[in-house]
Amino acid sequence: MEINEIEKIRHSLAHLLAAAIIQLYPDALPTLGPAIDTGFYYDFDFKTPISDKDFEKIENKMREIAKHWKGFERKEISLAEARTLFANNPYKLELIEEISNKGEPITTYTSGTGDAEFTDLCRGGHADDMSKIPAGSWKLERVAGAYWRGDEKNKMLTRVYGLAFESKEALVAYETQQEEARKRDHRKLGKEMKLFTFSDLIGPGLPLMQPNGMIIRKAVEDFLWELHKDKGYSRVWTPHIAKKNLYETSGHAAKFGEELFRVKGGDEEFFMKPMNCPHHMQIFADNQFSYKDMPVRYFEPATIYRYEKAGQLSGLTRVRAVTQDDGHLFCRISQINQEVNTIVPIVRQFFTTMHMMEGYWVRLSVRGKDKSLYIGEDDVWNQAEEILENAAKENKLNYKRGEGEAAFYGPKLDFMFKDAIGREWQLATIQCDFNLPERFDLSFVNEKGEKERPVVIHRAISGSLERFMGVMIEHFAGNFPTWLAPVQVKVIPVRTNHNDYARKVYETLKMNDIRADFDSDDENLGKKVRSAKNDKIPYWIVIGDKEVEAQVVTLESRDGGQLGQMTVDDLVAKLTQEIKERK
RNA sequence: GCCAGAGUAACUCAGUUGGUAGAGUAACCCCUUCGUAAGGGGUAAGUCGCGAGUUCGACUCUCGCCUCUGGCUCCA
Numbered sequence: 001m002e003i004n005e006i007e008k009i010r011h012s013l014a015h016l017l018a019a020a021i022i023q024l025y026p027d028a029l030p031t032l033g034p035a036i037d038t039g040f041y042y043d044f045d046f047k048t049p050i051s052d053k054d055f056e057k058i059e060n061k062m063r064e065i066a067k068h069w070k071g072f073e074r075k076e077i078s079l080a081e082a083r084t085l086f087a088n089n090p091y092k093l094e095l096i097e098e099i100s101n102k103g104e105p106i107t108t109y110t111s112g113t114g115d116a117e118f119t120d121l122c123r124g125g126h127a128d129d130m131s132k133i134p135a136g137s138w139k140l141e142r143v144a145g146a147y148w149r150g151d152e153k154n155k156m157l158t159r160v161y162g163l164a165f166e167s168k169e170a171l172v173a174y175e176t177q178q179e180e181a182r183k184r185d186h187r188k189l190g191k192e193m194k195l196f197t198f199s200d201l202i203g204p205g206l207p208l209m210q211p212n213g214m215i216i217r218k219a220v221e222d223f224l225w226e227l228h229k230d231k232g233y234s235r236v237w238t239p240h241i242a243k244k245n246l247y248e249t250s251g252h253a254a255k256f257g258e259e260l261f262r263v264k265g266g267d268e269e270f271f272m273k274p275m276n277c278p279h280h281m282q283i284f285a286d287n288q289f290s291y292k293d294m295p296v297r298y299f300e301p302a303t304i305y306r307y308e309k310a311g312q313l314s315g316l317t318r319v320r321a322v323t324q325d326d327g328h329l330f331c332r333i334s335q336i337n338q339e340v341n342t343i344v345p346i347v348r349q350f351f352t353t354m355h356m357m358e359g360y361w362v363r364l365s366v367r368g369k370d371k372s373l374y375i376g377e378d379d380v381w382n383q384a385e386e387i388l389e390n391a392a393k394e395n396k397l398n399y400k401r402g403e404g405e406a407a408f409y410g411p412k413l414d415f416m417f418k419d420a421i422g423r424e425w426q427l428a429t430i431q432c433d434f435n436l437p438e439r440f441d442l443s444f445v446n447e448k449g450e451k452e453r454p455v456v457i458h459r460a461i462s463g464s465l466e467r468f469m470g471v472m473i474e475h476f477a478g479n480f481p482t483w484l485a486p487v488q489v490k491v492i493p494v495r496t497n498h499n500d501y502a503r504k505v506y507e508t509l510k511m512n513d514i515r516a517d518f519d520s521d522d523e524n525l526g527k528k529v530r531s532a533k534n535d536k537i538p539y540w541i542v543i544g545d546k547e548v549e550a551q552v553v554t555l556e557s558r559d560g561g562q563l564g565q566m567t568v569d570d571l572v573a574k575l576t577q578e579i580k581e582r583k
Numbered sequence: 584g585c586c587a588g589a590g591u592a593a594c595u596c597a598g599u600u601g602g603u604a605g606a607g608u609a610a611c612c613c614c615u616u617c618g619u620a621a622g623g624g625g626u627a628a629g630u631c632g633c634g635a636g637u638u639c640g641a642c643u644c645u646c647g648c649c650u651c652u653g654g655c656u657c658c659a
Contacts (some may be wrong), residue, residue, distance in 0.1 A: 144654030145586025153657050159654070187652095192594075198630075200650055259657095264597070304659090309584050312657065322659055366622045384654095426659080464659045495616050522616085530620040544618055556619080 005127070010035030010126040013062075013138055014042045015111065016069065018159060019118035020061040025050070031148065031157060032092040034230055038174065039138065039164035041144055042322070043157040045091065050158065055140040058160075058306045066133070066288045069117035072109040072126040082106045082121070091148065092121050123406045143181050169350035181421060186473035187315040193478055193486075193536065196316065205313040205320030207466055212486035215515070216472070219484050221301055223353070223582065224325050224444065224461055227346045233299040233327065238279035241305065242271040249439055250278040272305035277433075277458060280328040281440045284454075289444040294454065295339055302463060304324050316470035323465040329457040330442070333383060334547070336455060340391035340413070340430055343459050344494065346430045350461050351417055353582050356475065357417040361395045364389055375408060376434040384455075385411045387413025407434035419475040427463040431454075479558060482538045482575065483582040488515040489575060490532045491553075494544030496522050502534035502543045505553055505568050512572045514579070539573065 014033035021028050021044055033042030077085065081099045086092035099106050101423065105344040110119040110125065127133065141161040148154035182188070190196050195213035203209065209217060225235070239261055247253040252274055261272035272373070273279065280298050289296060303323045311331040312318055329339050351357045366376050366385045374381065388411055399413070406412060410432035416424050433456040436442075443451035462468035472480070482488050489509060493502040499520050509516035517537070519528045525542070532540045541553040546565075553571055555563040566574070 050586075096643070118595095134618085143587060146655045147585075150655070152585065156655075159653085160585070198650085204650070250592065306658090309657075311584060311586095314652090324659065429659085460659075464657095467659060473601075492619090494618055497616080513646065523618050524615090524622075525619055526617090526621085527621070546618085556616090 006166050007035045008127045008160075009133055009138075010040040011125055011168075012072070012135075013132060013162055013164050014040040015072075015109070015118065015120055015122070015126070016057070016130065017042050017060050017140070017162060018044075018120060019065050019112065019116065020058050021160075022118065023115070024054075024061055026033060026147060029091060032095075033087075037067045039141065039162045041161045042064045043159045045146070045155070046065045046158050049383055050160075052142055060142055065112060065118075066130045068113050069130040071130075072111045072124075073127055075108050075110065075113055076105050077108060079106060084110075085119070085162050086121065094317045095121060119430075120354055134167050137142070137166065137171050138162060138164035139171070144399055173456050177421070181474075183424075184421070184474045186316075186317075186470040189473050190316070190470075190477040193522045195473065195486075197501065198273065203320075204310060205308060205318070207228050207316055207319055207321070213469065214485050215478060215486045216480065218467060220462065220465065220468065220472075220500055221325070222303070222512050224350070225299070227349060227461070228299050229329070231297075231346070232295070234296040236280065236283055236298045236300050236304060237574040238273070238276060238283070241272055241303070242279065244269055244271060246278050246282075247271055247274075250281075250436060251439060252404075256306065259308065261305045262319060273302075274306050276302045276324065277328060277456070278306060279438070280326075281436055281456075283440055283443060284328075284330050285440060289330075291446045291534050293442060295329050296377060296415050296443055297326040297327065299325075316466045316473075319466050322467075325462050325465060327459045329459065330437075330444075330454040331457065332452070333380070333387075336384065336432060336457065337391050337394075339457055340388065343394065343430050343457075344391070346369065346397040351415075351428070354472065354475070355481075356417040356419065359422075360398065361397040361416050362392060363402040363405060363414045363416065364399050364411070365402045365407070366408050366415055366526055367406035369550070370404075370416060373408060374406065374523070376410065379472075380434055381411065382474055384434075387431075388413055388432065407431055407433075409433045419471060420477065421474075423474075425467075425471050427461075427468065428461050429459065429463070431458040433458055447567070466553045480536070480538070481583055483579045485536075485538050486515065487514050487517045487537045488539065488579070489537065489571075490517045490519055490535075490537050490540040492519050492525070492528045492532065492540050492542050494525050496520070498545075498548055499549045501551075505541065505543065509572065509575075510570050512576060514572065514575050529556075539575070 011034065011470055012033065017040070018030040018033060022030065025046060025048065027047040029045040031043045031045060033040060033180060053093060065565065079096065082096045083093065086096060096106060107123060108119050109122045109124065110117060112118055112134065139162065141163045144159045145156045146159040148157055163174065164172060165174060190213070193212060194210045195216065196207050196209050198204070198207060227556070244253065247260070255276045260274055263270045263272060282297060283298060301323055303321055305321055308318060308320055313320065317362065331339055351360065366380060371378070392413060412429060412431035414426055415428035416426050418424055436456055437453050444454055446452040491506045493499050505527050506516050506518040521529065530539065536558060538558050539555060541555050543553055547553055550565070552565045552567055554565050557563060
């Protein structure tokens, strides 16, 4: 079946859904219902609410109606006819006026006969014969709210989602994949593995790192700093609040508006920082740099706070306290290229280590047609866009241009990475900024002894430590590589009379900075192995009579490998090597 | 914020005409001394999200609030 064909079927199913809804709920008003990647949806204005408990009834009605639908009969009607036909449906009337204003023909499609006859406003693209749709290849999925025309100022409608694929097998495959995604959901695994938690008393969107989660976070943070420290970056630190004035000068007060957290000290009002940039600008401004000092590079994994709307919060991927692995470079326009050339290898190394480099792409986000939406001189923009594009080419990045995707203050490179089940995440970013240096009147002294305005490059590698942890959990499905695993190896004695030797092995591992755990419980071996597997520990060693006798350990791995006997020294060497290489 | 659903033990979940709560897993103890995903027995564990109201009596009904899930909108 052609891709095109399945789209037609999805679209037709949306009509079928509307027809069934009208018959079951005569006072419901159909609005819009397109085909989407996984099926279709249709938005209705229901007088009485429905829920997924009604799906069986609706699906049955759809199947019943489908028997009478052989095709879709197209008819072009006049504006007046259309107004009469849809007189009771203000949503359709709105669409009709819009179509008419654009000078396009108004068309309706009618299908079915007798009770099953249904006419809908539509521009076309339907399946030829509904009866040919394979049984079991579609189903209703869920109900959700959706604003009329996607605008929150409008009325909230009820959206009914349906899944539809070219065959029953394809539908099952899709559902299996969704099931897999649910299994590795970071919220579920984060709870099970005690990585992080939330508290009603602390508040939504404010994650707390458990000891296990902090081990992972610290390992990532250390790695990030390691990637920067030899490339001319300096660590800085900035407080979490600042006077209102700072954000008025920076423009963030206007940009973030109600998203800013306000705090009061006495009668003075402060803001929790929504960005680190203005703070870093102030550190720069405290110095009198010469062109010889440029570029100046600051790095700070820093937590920022934004009052995201309650409904947008989700696990670690959308929170109100975000720790960016933030960095700001102050340089001359002529240095942008060399700076990007330094950042890209950092990005590459970081995501290669995380096994996420495969399938990445980069969006070169440039200005759109309406130049008034952006600040800065044309020639500076053109220059910066060209520099970024050249840097993308030089670094052999898989990039495409995104017209109109630039920030209002400058063009950028946004890095998209795929996780283990193919979902795409925008993580790293490199952004040119002409705005903030201007607003804060930053300068350095050039060769002629004159003040020169620097360009700022904002850059983040992981994006944010919280979101990245969420992505990692799902990417690895909780099976963290050894260097990240909270417990790297578990020592498992076969019986309690092996505990003495096992404890010695455990102590040796700990002394060598290996995160080891010791299962001294009086339980059978199977149970202890099961527990290690459940905890997704990468390695465990079994110690029984044979091992004590030969003064060795038997190493086994989470991934199913029986790695055989070795001395404790060899084990330490192997694990140390792996951790050092971040495997 | 808006629409819909949900909140019962550490975790996963039962609990209908309203009579103050159970199961499995985990934890702890005892027995078993065992070579790779569930040996046996026992113990402890819950302000039934929070607060009002109705009632002789509320996990259950009503109202308000909090939190989570799926969407809409927005974004790191």
